[in-house]
Amino acid sequence: MPVKPGYARKIDIRRGAVEMIHGSGGRATAELIEQLFAEHFRNDWLDQGHDGAVMPPIVRPVAVSCDAHVVKPLFFPGGDIGRLAVCGTVNDVAMCGAKPLYLSASFILEEGFPLADLECIVCSMAEAAREARVAIVTGDTKVVERGKGDGVYISTSGIGEKLTDRTISGKNAQPGDKILVSGAIGEHGMTIMSLRENMTFGTTLESDCAPLADLVADVLAAAPDTHVLRDPTRGGLATTLNEIAGESGVGMMLEETAIPVSNAVRAACEFLGLDPLYVANEGKLIAIVPANEADAALAAMHANARGRDAAVIGTVTEAHPGFVEMRTPMGGVRTVDWLTGEQLPRIC
Amino acid sequence: MPVKPGYARKIDIRRGAVEMIHGSGGRATAELIEQLFAEHFRNDWLDQGHDGAVMPPIVRPVAVSCDAHVVKPLFFPGGDIGRLAVCGTVNDVAMCGAKPLYLSASFILEEGFPLADLECIVCSMAEAAREARVAIVTGDTKVVERGKGDGVYISTSGIGEKLTDRTISGKNAQPGDKILVSGAIGEHGMTIMSLRENMTFGTTLESDCAPLADLVADVLAAAPDTHVLRDPTRGGLATTLNEIAGESGVGMMLEETAIPVSNAVRAACEFLGLDPLYVANEGKLIAIVPANEADAALAAMHANARGRDAAVIGTVTEAHPGFVEMRTPMGGVRTVDWLTGEQLPRIC
Structure with a gap:
């Protein structure tokens, strides 16, 4: 110049x-x-x-x-x-x-x-x-x-x-669809919180902050009929799923044991009394796909470095529209509500 | 909804x-x-x-x-x-x-x-x-x-x-082009300053803040070979013209008496020791057009409510590339430099 x-x-x-x-x-x-x-x-x-x-x-x-x-x-x-x-x-x-x-x-x-x-x-x-x-x-x-x-x-x-002419929107989740998350949740939010609280075991925590454009392209190539894509940032997985359930007028049933959470995030959450379901992510996505494309979507995620720990974590239901429920390890079912309190200000 | x-x-x-x-x-x-x-x-x-x-x-x-x-x-x-x-x-x-x-x-x-x-x-x-x-x-x-x-x-x-396939850019001013401004300068900046300084005669000042999309469309319809369009916001007319002179590698000669300034802005500038040439506008544009399209561009501005007080204020020159000069009412010529001081912080 x-x-x-x-x-x-x-x-x-x-x-x-x-x-x-x-x-x-x-x-x-x-x-x-x-x-x-x-x-x-x-x-x-x-x-x-x-x-x-x-x-x-x-x-x-x-x-x-x-x-x-x-x-x-x-x-x-x-x-x-x-x-x-x-x-x-x-x-x-x-x-x-x-x-x-x-x-x-x-x-x-x-x-x-x-x-x-x-x-x-x-x-x-x-x-x-x-x-x-x-x-x-x-x-x-x-x-x-x-x-x-x-x-x-x-x-x-x-x-x-x-990338596609099909509609991908939070209003598009349909009963029977599978809910996938591309990896372990809560890493960005807990990294920020551990710094603010001067937690010494924070050394193993690292933000997942990453661009997901390639992962989206891979998922859409493998599962072209994908209904919803969303990144669970502020408010975390729980808030994002509640938004989608509300917009689509559907219910959701999650399997708690299927949701990937690292040991470091779990430990930090326990220490601070937080629930990883509400903690922000900056390098993870939720995909909601028809049941017959779930395996392909999961395989596409696993093949991408940003989706190595992806998992199917639940199913979209007709029952209880607008509500997200979760089966606990003990076999009980609890409602996963919106984030209502001021959990993590200035997280992003 | x-x-x-x-x-x-x-x-x-x-x-x-x-x-x-x-x-x-x-x-x-x-x-x-x-x-x-x-x-x-x-x-x-x-x-x-x-x-x-x-x-x-x-x-x-x-x-x-x-x-x-x-x-x-x-x-x-x-x-x-x-x-x-x-x-x-x-x-x-x-x-x-x-x-x-x-x-x-x-x-x-x-x-x-x-x-x-x-x-x-x-x-x-x-x-x-x-x-x-x-x-x-x-x-x-x-x-x-x-x-x-x-x-x-x-x-x-x-x-x-x-709106056009032709290039419109600050690098595109050419010797011989006419420089137009779409109306009186300094109104936004002096309105803000008069409020900050609690100036009582500020009641006649009003920001010119307005969208100029229609005015641009009108100018381009009348003067399709327009070379430069720019809105002189922070730094005012003088700074914007200096930028264009630098980018295009041309000089400019302005006529001070041709530059429209309202009495209220002139009075407020004198009171605060400011030069209207450096005061921000939010509803004015500069158009630099070939000499043979200058009349058409000016007429198009005059026909639009946002360009009622438009004027041709100078000419692009080959001499003194990168410099803006101005003929004063007394017939002298002075250099119009960049805004260098901290004149008006947080004006927009």
């Missing part, structure tokens, strides 16, 4: 910090964008250097999603707010049964935030975007005064193209 | 406030979304009720833009953060020479923020979206603790389809 007149001053990323002037829209803003964001996100569209980017037509149905990210702390085992901001939105687009193509990213920076930390976050976004094969095509940066933010908040929006 | 199981509790919007639990991802989050956001934004795509929305193919080139909005105060004459969040992004998409179609909206809410104020903002977004003929198709809501935000921050992302 040629040096443009007016972009001559070099920012001291190693020792510098975000200043109010970086949000002014003037030269300092341009320098920050040019030397930090454009430097790492580099792609043909972003390099158009405009407030907007222009891409080729999207000739299949278009999927759009967005997420604001306010996770605390900003850095955690398995990722950081940057990786999360890419994966969270990529996954929401993928859950429409779509291939994510483009991301936009808006940053709200707090005055005084170290530029070196910002660079780590931006690098991490760039890496996650490469992993997910999406381009960050446009962005925006605002600065707020000390005490009006918390380091950095990142909002991302994603655009993708549908 | 049918009442879904689990959505039974009515939120007290008139007297209630944002609580941490509204960001938990559980029932309270769903209630807030259902009763506040979905209620006002209602459209076929949003009503899909998913983390993502699916829309028809976009068969023309796709324009994408995004903006984070942190304006302070949240409410001001002529608009509020909601109207701004819609217009800011709609306009960035339009400046690609595109018709804006869809918006996504992410909210970062501060604990304790009155729900009644949030409803005003959401209503204002809905109204601006109707005015701009875009649909808010997907959204996200996060809550941060008291003292970690400032009421509400809104990030929007917009998607549109190109």
Whole structure:
């Protein structure tokens, strides 16, 4: 990229910090964008250097999603707010049964935030975007005064193209369908909680934060009649299944023993009095598929590194529409309700 | 919309406030979304009720833009953060020479923020979206603790389809082109500043915050060979023209007397020691068009309510590439530099 007149001053990323002037829209803003964001996100569209980017037509149905990210702390085992901001939105687009193509990213920076930390976050976004094969095509940066933010908040929006013409929606679960989860639950949420609580056995916990676009493509290739795809983030598996049960007007019967939970997550949950069913995931998906495609969907998940520990965890029922029930190891049945309390604020 | 199981509790919007639990991802989050956001934004795509929305193919080139909005105060004459969040992004998409179609909206809410104020903002977004003929198709809501935000921050992302196959870009200004501005400058920025400074003569100031998609369509119909479209927001007219001069490798010569500035903005600028050239606009655009299309572009602007006071304010030159110069009323020439200082933080 040629040096443009007016972009001559070099920012001291190693020792510098975000200043109010970086949000002014003037030269300092341009320098920050040019030397930090454009430097790492580099792609043909972003390099158009405009407030907007222009891409080729999207000739299949278009999927759009967005997420604001306010996770605390900003850095955690398995990722950081940057990786999360890419994966969270990529996954929401993928859950429409779509291939994510483009991301936009808006940053709200707090005055005084170290530029070196910002660079780590931006690098991490760039890496996650490469992993997910999406381009960050446009962005925006605002600065707020000390005490009006918390380091950095990142909002991302994603655009993708549908991989299938069939409807994939939370309204589409049908009695008899099998419910699959792509791996062990609760890892992202318990990683964040263990950091906040300074739990020393947290060393074995790591966020599952990962892009799931490939896994979705694999599942749809194997089980083309998939009815629902959803990633159980905030509120966890229980809340997401309750939403789907409500939207589809169906019941669900889960098998508690079939739900994969790691020993580390189980131990941390017991210590903090939490239920892994309500703890956020950032690299897991729920697929609800017709019974005759369940084996194929499960095999496709097992063949993908992101679905190695996938399992069939229950069945969609006609009985008790809107309610999720679970058979316990003792053989009893209990209702799995919505998350109602303030369990885990600022988890993503 | 049918009442879904689990959505039974009515939120007290008139007297209630944002609580941490509204960001938990559980029932309270769903209630807030259902009763506040979905209620006002209602459209076929949003009503899909998913983390993502699916829309028809976009068969023309796709324009994408995004903006984070942190304006302070949240409410001001002529608009509020909601109207701004819609217009800011709609306009960035339009400046690609595109018709804006869809918006996504992410909210970062501060604990304790009155729900009644949030409803005003959401209503204002809905109204601006109707005015701009875009649909808010997907959204996200996060809550941060008291003292970690400032009421509400809104990030929007917009998607549109190109109206023309020609390139419209800040790199495309060519010597001999005419520079047009669609109306009087500095109104948004001076409205915000006068509120912050408690200036009593601020009563005549009103933000120009408005969607410009129609104006862009009119200009492109009249002047199909338009080279550059840009909205001079943060940093104002001077900063935007400097950016374009840098990107295109051209010079510019402005005529100071031709630049429209209202008496109220001029007075407020003099009082606060500011230069209107550097003050943000939220309802104005710059068009740079070949000399033979300048009259047609100007007439098209004059025929649109949003361009009534449009004017030709200068010419693109070969001399002094990267620099913007201005002929003063006295006949002298001065350089119009970038905005370098921290003039107006949190203006949008």
